[in-house]
Amino acid sequence: MADRNVANLMGRGESLLFLTDDQLRRGIEAMFFAYRGFTADPDRILQDYGYGRAHHRAIHFINRTPGTTVSNLLSILGVTKQSLNRVLRTLVEDGLVDNRVGTRDKRERHLFLTPKGATLERELSEAQRNRMRDAYRAAGPEAVAGFRTVLEQMMNLEMRRHYMDDGESVK
Amino acid sequence: MADRNVANLMGRGESLLFLTDDQLRRGIEAMFFAYRGFTADPDRILQDYGYGRAHHRAIHFINRTPGTTVSNLLSILGVTKQSLNRVLRTLVEDGLVDNRVGTRDKRERHLFLTPKGATLERELSEAQRNRMRDAYRAAGPEAVAGFRTVLEQMMNLEMRRHYMDDGESVK
């Protein structure tokens, strides 16, 4: 049928949006290039420290939720404990992450950034924030609001599929 | 000092947007989760064929620009020829990609999807388009327009840096 490659989005009020496969394809490509640009600066910084993206992710989420446990991190990152542990071990050895035995439950390890770890985190996130600010500034405030809305929808769809159990991860 | 972590974006007309580091951080996280969700469906499909994301990217861009050369693909994907060749070789061997010697310049190889390759491409891109449509539908048309604007800005910023002779182009 002629309508097979057209997505019809009814607008609230009077607006009406047609999304052809080609328009969606451009969005898909934009995601690819945008994400690459988005990780380019941190990747470059991490290289100087001998780390990779996996280290960045761990550092990011430990910073966001200080005292989080290993299993928490595992469910957020969606990798195996062997994979995460390899990364975490080097970060602890290098004095970027502190690993405290839980008080309530002594099996758990609560993770914190050391001052040294916090410094790297700031360096990494600042690069990403700058990159994002540049794009925001060029796009304008209204576009930014829409961007965040769509991204949050994509995120929610993803979270719903993967974390049916945990409510503690991302607000 | 209180303004150091606040980005002030002047709106056209009356709107005014303040972006705190925390708000930017949420955007950064949303990118991470959104991109993961974005690649989840294709990754699952590719696994059945014994392929990975690298194969997907090659298939995508060959489909977008049929007859593109290897060096073209190299500059778009930003990987080494050894890395790309490994992927391309398996795709040609498996009969998904056709590799034709150039007529004008016989050194060049022009890449095309075979019908079999086109079938996989459709399966992959359809999954991604569906995912994107879901998010678009939930967010609404106005948000979609903004989303695309910001993403295109991020993409342009990246393309500009990428094709600037690959130095220490960050400022």
Place this chain on the structure above:
DNA sequence: CTTGGAAAGTCAACAAGGCTGACATAAACT
């Protein structure tokens, strides 16, 4: 108090997909 299972850690082996370096071949350009 015993025991089942959860949380964390470790070892080993493997794969995908990046990378560098070296080298080969054919075609085009000068």
Place this chain on the structure above:
DNA sequence: AGTTTATGTCAGCCTTGTTGACTTTCCAAG
């Protein structure tokens, strides 16, 4: 004729993901 360009290939290394098979610690239920 000699150089450059486009492509391909071999070999080896790294990061980061995987599975499987344990062990240790320790909470909590029977």
